[in-house]
Amino acid sequence: xxxxxxxxxxxxxxxxxxxxxxxxxxxxxxxxxxxxxxxxxxxxxxxxxxxxxxxxxxxxxxxxxxxxxxxxxxxxxxxxxxxxxxxxxxxxxxxxxxxxxxxxxxxxxxxxxxxxxxxxxxxxxxxxxxxxxxxxxxxxxxxxxxxxxxxxxxxxxxxxxxxxxxxxxxxxxxxxxxxxxxxxxxxxxxxxxxxxxxxxxxxxxxxxxxxxxxxxxxxxxxx
Amino acid sequence: xxxxxxxxxxxxxxxxxxxxxxxxxxxxxxxxxxxxxxxxxxxxxxxxxxxxxxxxxxxxxxxxxxxxxxxxxxxxxxxxxxxxxxxxxxxxxxxxxxxxxxxxxxxxxxxxxxxxxxxxxxxxxxxxxxxxxxxxxxxxxxxxxxxxxxxxxxxxxxxxxxxxxxxxxxxxxxxxxxxxxxxxxxxxxxxxxxxxxxxxxxxxxxxxxxxxxxxxxxxxxxxxxxxxxxxxxxxxxxxxxxxxxxxxxxxxxxxxxxxxxxxxxxxxxxxxxxxxxxxxxxxxxxxxxxxxxxxxxxxxxxxxxxxxxxxxxxxxxxxxxxxxxxxxxxxxxxxxxxxxxxxxxxxxxxxxxxxxxxxxxxxxxxxxxxxxxxxxxxxxxxxxxxxxxxxxxxxxx
Numbered sequence: 001x002x003x004x005x006x007x008x009x010x011x012x013x014x015x016x017x018x019x020x021x022x023x024x025x026x027x028x029x030x031x032x033x034x035x036x037x038x039x040x041x042x043x044x045x046x047x048x049x050x051x052x053x054x055x056x057x058x059x060x061x062x063x064x065x066x067x068x069x070x071x072x073x074x075x076x077x078x079x080x081x082x083x084x085x086x087x088x089x090x091x092x093x094x095x096x097x098x099x100x101x102x103x104x105x106x107x108x109x110x111x112x113x114x115x116x117x118x119x120x121x122x123x124x125x126x127x128x129x130x131x132x133x134x135x136x137x138x139x140x141x142x143x144x145x146x147x148x149x150x151x152x153x154x155x156x157x158x159x160x161x162x163x164x165x166x167x168x169x170x171x172x173x174x175x176x177x178x179x180x181x182x183x184x185x186x187x188x189x190x191x192x193x194x195x196x197x198x199x200x201x202x203x204x205x206x207x208x209x210x211x212x213x214x215x216x217x218x219x220x221x222x223x
Numbered sequence: 224x225x226x227x228x229x230x231x232x233x234x235x236x237x238x239x240x241x242x243x244x245x246x247x248x249x250x251x252x253x254x255x256x257x258x259x260x261x262x263x264x265x266x267x268x269x270x271x272x273x274x275x276x277x278x279x280x281x282x283x284x285x286x287x288x289x290x291x292x293x294x295x296x297x298x299x300x301x302x303x304x305x306x307x308x309x310x311x312x313x314x315x316x317x318x319x320x321x322x323x324x325x326x327x328x329x330x331x332x333x334x335x336x337x338x339x340x341x342x343x344x345x346x347x348x349x350x351x352x353x354x355x356x357x358x359x360x361x362x363x364x365x366x367x368x369x370x371x372x373x374x375x376x377x378x379x380x381x382x383x384x385x386x387x388x389x390x391x392x393x394x395x396x397x398x399x400x401x402x403x404x405x406x407x408x409x410x411x412x413x414x415x416x417x418x419x420x421x422x423x424x425x426x427x428x429x430x431x432x433x434x435x436x437x438x439x440x441x442x443x444x445x446x447x448x449x450x451x452x453x454x455x456x457x458x459x460x461x462x463x464x465x466x467x468x469x470x471x472x473x474x475x476x477x478x479x480x481x482x483x484x485x486x487x488x489x490x491x492x493x494x495x496x497x498x499x500x501x502x503x504x505x506x507x508x509x510x511x512x513x514x515x516x517x518x519x520x521x522x523x524x525x526x527x528x529x530x531x532x533x534x535x536x537x538x539x540x541x542x543x544x545x546x547x548x549x550x551x552x553x554x555x556x557x558x559x560x561x562x563x564x565x566x567x568x569x570x571x572x573x574x575x576x577x578x579x580x581x582x583x584x585x586x587x588x589x590x591x592x593x594x595x596x597x598x599x600x601x602x603x604x605x606x607x608x609x610x611x612x613x614x615x616x617x618x619x620x
Contacts, residue, residue: 020587020588020591020592021588022581022584022585022588023584024588025583025584025585025587025588025591026580026583026584026587028428031528031531031532034531034532035527035528035531037531038259038527038530038531039527041258041259041260041261042255042258042259042527045258046261047261047262047263048261048262049261049262049263051263
């Protein structure tokens with residue numbers, strides 16, 4: 001349509017409902033057409049149903065299920081207890097207790113003495129995986145997570161390492177780390193200063209709370 | 224065997240069979256709807272889910288039967304009973320197999336109350352009582368959605384009662400009787416070409432449509448639409464009382480299907496296999512199968528329609544009853560009267576029905592056009608396709 005280039009863009013298209021002719025007004029052909037369609041589906045016997053417990057679904061590769069803590073090649077926990085995941089976590093479900101690394105672990109300062117992830121509280125957003133500088137925490141394809149008590153779903157370090165042992169050979173859950181090297185964040189000698197990408201003036205609507213006192217509860221105290 | 228024992232036996236068989244048949248109709252409905260939507264449907268309980276109705280029945284029996292504290296207890300309890308009672312009572316005069324067939328064993332009779340001369344009238348009288356179950360249930364629930372559903376149901380049933388009755392009046396005039404057995408006999412004696420569908424095709428269409436509305440089946444189930452009324456009149460019902468309502472609805476479906484087959488499709492008559500002159504052993508069984516098969520066809524059609532057509536809006540529903548079906552059925556009745564009075568050939572009734580159908584289409588198309596033309600800023604336009612193409616084009620850049 002060449003004339004659309006010269007004319008100003010039409011944003012609103014007004015659509016009148018089409019007139020009903022003789023056959024439409026009697027409803028009969030439309031009903032017959034509908035019945036033909038449904039009857040075709042009845043008789044072709046194609047199904048899209050998956051018989052779930054017997055047939056497991058083919059999840060997309062980026063599916064975010066239960067977490068795991070990766071091991072490095074010496075079978076030590078890869079986590080360096082930097083708290084990035086716990087900070088990034090919007091659901092506040094990760095609690096890490098750090099301890100100084102033993103002297104024979106020269107490549108890091110700390111390691112997690114305890115690492116507890118509340119799988120019931122987690123919203124499976126994958127922010128921890130994004131935040132982790134050493135690719136230690138990853139989300140797997142395990143989706144059928146059940147437990148008999150709330151405590152049994154508080155995954156500690158050993159359980160999360162166990163998930164790694166369980167899933168590391170699954171081709172759908174590849175270990176997404178660079179072999180043997182800690183992530184680039186570990187190599188920074190000094191971190192660049194971070195600031196907001198765009199300066200938001202105070203008069204702007206986005207600087208105000210969306211709902212009073214819900215999201216940025218600290219804003220009043222700051223200003 | 225004395226008459227009373229045969230009657231008791233028939234009642235026993237019917238009352239025992241109907242809940243089972245209804246259960247399996249529900250399975251059929253679930254299966255058909257699943258296939259229609261490219262699903263499998265219930266398949267876990269038994270082979271192909273065949274025991275699903277039993278499991279459902281047991282579940283409904285054992286489920287907690289909640290009576291909310293704010294309901295009118297007496298009416299709340301009596302409503303589902305009325306619903307089932309009227310549906311089953313209407314079935315009493317419907318012949319569900321061959322009647323007065325000499326080859327049948329003497330203790331088998333495929334009608335509970337034979338020789339009722341007011342047959343059709345009885346069915347309509349009892350069938351329209353069924354709405355009391357809905358209205359009382361909705362009112363006693365003391366819930367605004369239930370009350371709204373009940374209100375809709377009563378308005379709908381009262382409206383559709385008229386075309387339902389009037390479309391059958393033509394048959395009554397043609398046959399000269401209201402007795403269902405005699406209506407069936409007139410058609411079976413004449414064979415395929417004396418089926419009432421040839422002389423009253425429009426009445427058949429209207430009867431079927433109106434009876435869908437009577438049974439509160441989709442596309443006329445405004446009384447219980449989930450989206451607006453959270454289930455309508457049975458919102459507060461649970462367990463067995465809820466099941467009784469549905470037993471009533473499905474019994475209604477069975478009755479309607481048998482009635483449509485008997486009134487319009489010649490009952491057990493079928494060319495070559497079961498004619499008035501045919502005689503071979505086991506003929507009564509074949510006749511039973513044919514009549515049940517015809518009824519089964521209509522039940523399947525109802526189920527198919529339910530999952531094919533969207534629900535009517537309430538004003539459209541009322542419009543269909545009052546502006547289309549009542550005038551048409553009246554015209555159809557007048558046509559039959561003319562035929563009876565002047566003694567034309569019966570086939571003119573077919574031509575007349577077609578002419579009426581054409582008149583219906585033309586009038587409603589013109590009405591629609593006039594209604595559209597009254598809208599402000601209406602531009603007469605036949606097709607909407609170019610506008611859509613334009614939108615897609617600009618979105619691409």
